[in-house]
Amino acid sequence: MTASPLRAGLLGLGAMGARHARVLGSLEGVELVGAADPFGNPRDCPRGVPLLPSLEALLELGIQMCIVAVPTEEHEKAGLRLADAGVPTLIEKPLAVNCAEGSNLVDAFEAAGVVAATGFVERFNxxxxxxxxxxxxxxxxxxxxxxxxxxxxxxxxxxxxxxxxxxxxxxxxxxxxxxxxxxxxxxxxxxxxxxxxxxxxxxxxxxxxxxxxxxxxxxxxxxxxxxxxxxxxxxxxxxxxxxxxxxxxxxxxxxxxxxxxxxxxxxxxxxxxxxxxxKHEPLWAELCAFRDAVLGVPTEIASLAEGLKAIxxxxxxxxxxxxxxxxxxxx
Structure with missing residues (x-):
């Protein structure tokens, strides 16, 4: 682990986003510094974590990793912005609404040289x-x-x-x-x-x-x-x-x-x-693996290319x- 925890952001506080917030709020080596969702419920955020109106507000907090749990049709726009900002990102499945958008995400993160993953949590069961x-x-x-x-x-x-x-x-x-x-x-x-x-x-x-x-x-x-x-x-x-x-x-x-x-x-x-x-919680194991990948520790995550293959x-x-x-x- 680093001396200072990774500053994590969460985009989307729906059913899956709320689960991510719960796990991120107590994940070793990670500090959830903010969650962004214009329609989110503050009660779904761990205590002390601000609920923000947009991804841009989240980026202003200097996040070092981000979880994207917004509706599928918003994945491409959010992912491209995070790739451009150089933020390692885990995007919930399905990766995108179609192959063209999925390919755009794969290409953007590969071109930026930024760690990215698809949220196939069953792999961690x-x-x-x-x-x-x-x-x-x-x-x-x-x-x-x-x-x-x-x-x-x-x-x-x-x-x-x-x-x-x-x-x-x-x-x-x-x-x-x-x-x-x-x-x-x-x-x-x-x-x-x-x-x-x-x-x-x-x-x-x-x-x-x-x-x-x-x-x-x-x-x-x-x-x-x-x-x-x-x-x-x-x-x-x-x-x-x-x-x-x-x-x-x-x-x-x-x-x-x-x-x-x-x-x-x-x-x-x-x-x-x-x-x-x-028996560990699969989502906890998935986020541990993604944290380690961001830190450069050898680990197994589901790549964006594998997310595209599933599409x-x-x-x-x-x-x-x-x-x-x-x-x-x-x-």
Whole structure:
């Protein structure tokens, strides 16, 4: 840590911005010096942190890092201004409303030589981090399939994008990150409740370049909240609950019958292991990693280029749904 804490600013005090304010207010090595939101509630700011009317007022405080948590359509303008000011920035997902704006942000921060990240907080979930590590160590052997389920009620702060951009963007990013492979093809079906202009649910399938089959089930129409990632391999299944940060291994068993019947019955149930994980808050871990990146400490953050890649993938899902086709991302 530096002798003096990094002066942090927060742009946007909506639902996600308020969470950032809470964590930044107590993050070691960081001082939240101001939050900017013309419609923000001062009660969402930690005690002693001023609520400011604009990004320009925030920049006047001499901030050394900034979190952008305003509506998606405001990301490009805010990000370009912060890149021009030389301020390291974490921009919440989705990075931008379209690929053109996302590319502008990537180019601006690269040209300025300024640290920047996309807010893919699921990468810092203890269960998912441990799952990725175990896959890398070959715990379940060759992987055949990965399935995600992200379901729940419509959030109180209704997003300005549909469920694909708002929620499925998490799943396409974490899938590529966990499997260390890009998508090769995707197809999808979407739907919306009557009178709702944007899609409320999506069922998607795809294939990664490494041959792994992918399934995504995403909606904001169910009363119970679910966030699960299940990876099926030759020696068993790793299942992560992202809400509780729990991880379990369901190993394949050994058949105790004659060979012909064992082949007919298929895989049998074997040992079940539930791992004891050190559970930290994912947002805290994400902001710690971003703080370290700003300080020049080697760490892993989700780059803006990865945020742009997620936009391209969600665009492909929406195009596949609109045209009822399979999109080949190699072309």
């Amino acid at each position: 203890p269960a998912l981090m441990n799952l990725k590590q175990r896959l890398g160590e070959g715990e379940i052997g060759d992987v055949f399939q990965i399935a995600t389920s992200r379901q729940g009620p419509l959030p109180d702060n209704v997003p300005n994008v549909g469920v694909v951009r708002d929620l499925a963007s998490h799943d396409v990013d974490l899938t590529q990150w966990v499997m260390e492979s890009d998508y090769q093809t995707v197809s999808a079906h979407t739907g919306a409740r009557p009178g709702h202009g944007r899609e409320d649910f999506v069922a998607a399938v795809g294939r990664l370049r490494n041959g792994v089959i992918v399934n995504h089930l995403v909606n904001w129409m169910t009363p119970q909240k679910e966030r699960r990632v299940v990876v099926n391999g030759e020696r068993g299944v790793l299942a992560a609950d992202l809400l509780t940060a729990d991880l379990a291994l369901y190993a394949h068993g050994h058949a105790t019958m004659w060979d012909e019947l064992a082949t007919f019955r298929g895989t049998t149930e074997g040992e079940i292991k539930r791992y004891a994980l050190e 391209k993938l969600t665009d492909a899902l929406l195009h596949a749904a609109d045209t009822r086709s399979t999109v080949n991302l190699s072309e």
